[in-house]
Amino acid sequence: MKYLFIGLVLLFSFSVTAEQDRYVFANDEQAKRFGELTKELRCPKCQNQNIADSDAVVAKDLRDKVIVLVKEGKSKDEVIEYMIDRYGYFVHYEPPVTPATLILWVLPILIVIIGFGFIVIRQRKAAIKQNWNDQDEELLAKLIAQNQRQEQK
Amino acid sequence: MNRKFLALLPLLAFVLICVFLYQGLFANPRELQTGRIGQAMPSFNLPDLMQDDKRWQQTDLEGEVYLLNVWGTWCPTCLAELGYLTQLREQGVKIVGLYYVQSYDSDFDGPFDMDSLRDEVSTMLSRAGDPYQFNILDLERTLALDLGVSGAPETFLVDSSGTILLHHTGDINPRVWRAKFAPIMQELTP
Numbered sequence: 520m521k522y523l524f525i526g527l528v529l530l531f532s533f534s535v536t537a538e539q540d541r542y543v544f545a546n547d548e549q550a551k552r553f554g555e556l557t558k559e560l561r562c563p564k565c566q567n568q569n570i571a572d573s574d575a576v577v578a579k580d581l582r583d584k585v586i587v588l589v590k591e592g593k594s595k596d597e598v599i600e601y602m603i604d605r606y607g608y609f610v611h612y613e614p615p616v617t618p619a620t621l622i623l624w625v626l627p628i629l630i631v632i633i634g635f636g637f638i639v640i641r642q643r644k645a646a647i648k649q650n651w652n653d654q655d656e657e658l659l660a661k662l663i664a665q666n667q668r669q670e671q672k
Numbered sequence: 673m674n675r676k677f678l679a680l681l682p683l684l685a686f687v688l689i690c691v692f693l694y695q696g697l698f699a700n701p702r703e704l705q706t707g708r709i710g711q712a713m714p715s716f717n718l719p720d721l722m723q724d725d726k727r728w729q730q731t732d733l734e735g736e737v738y739l740l741n742v743w744g745t746w747c748p749t750c751l752a753e754l755g756y757l758t759q760l761r762e763q764g765v766k767i768v769g770l771y772y773v774q775s776y777d778s779d780f781d782g783p784f785d786m787d788s789l790r791d792e793v794s795t796m797l798s799r800a801g802d803p804y805q806f807n808i809l810d811l812e813r814t815l816a817l818d819l820g821v822s823g824a825p826e827t828f829l830v831d832s833s834g835t836i837l838l839h840h841t842g843d844i845n846p847r848v849w850r851a852k853f854a855p856i857m858q859e860l861t862p
Contacts, residue, residue: 564823605820606706607707
């Protein structure tokens with residue numbers, strides 16, 4: 520059983536190294552760039568996957584193209600630009616700031632500002648109501664005394 | 673007054689969210705914006721699907737309004753639209769096929785064989801209708817990638833100067849033709 524297991528592990532490890540030959544880069548920096556790009560680029564066919572995850576033909580084509588472009592020494596932004604030229608903004612998981620997407624960026628900030636504004640205004644109102652002077656103090660003391668007398672009776 | 677308004681605020685927010693989500697039910701996520709609309713047809717030099725010695729370039733296509741239809745025999749929706757596309761050809765619409773090969777890559781589907789592919793194509797076209805003036809063979813899907821094609825069927829409307837006016841994802845049927853293609857076609861060919 521143990522030997523069978525070791526045999527299986529060896530068997531699979533060979534095929535893995537063979538597959539990895541395609542992803543050999545000149546330096547670590549390029550390999551890292553490839554990894555980042557395939558996670559950030561979205562598969563146009565299976566829309567909730569990035570191209571690293573997806574098995575669609577188009578995702579494979581995009582991966583291969585990213586390899587070629589990265590090996591040519593293109594920067595991350597250049598590769599993203601290349602893909603957006605062809606597949607639209609859709610292909611990148613980070614939406615750019617355009618009039619159509621402005622709300623995505625502004626809304627969270629707006630909600631926080633409105634929320635804090637609300638709290639501040641409420642506190643101010645409460646603070647105004649609590650102005651307390653000697654006259655009020657006297658009135659309160661009188662009322663308490665009255666109440667106590669009534670209870671004693 | 674202010675109190676009442678505040679009490680109604682959650683309800684208001686709820687209604688707004690409902691409206692937003694409700695219209696989301698009818699949005700089509702396949703309706704993609706693509707980067708190529710308004711731009712020139714990318715340059716290419718690719719073989720003909722049926723003839724060994726014939727090659728096509730983007731300049732061969734210029735001078736006429738045409739549809740570039742991305743298709744493959746492996747794609748059932750493409751088969752479904754062949755009949756209607758053939759009707760369009762009979763009405764005088766020029767349709768060029770861009771054959772999207774899926775089986776060329778051994779990662780996906782067995783070895784590739786040109787002769788059996790040609791057999792398959794002619795059988796399918798003789799059965800379901802042949803809308804194509806000719807077919808361009810995109811073995812490595814390079815033109816497809818340059819056009820922002822994500823699968824098949826997809827159709828591009830290109831004007832006589834070679835500018836891409838429309839990119840449609842999915843099949844073409846009478847409804848799609850009336851809504852998306854016909855208005856632009858009318859402007860182009862009065």
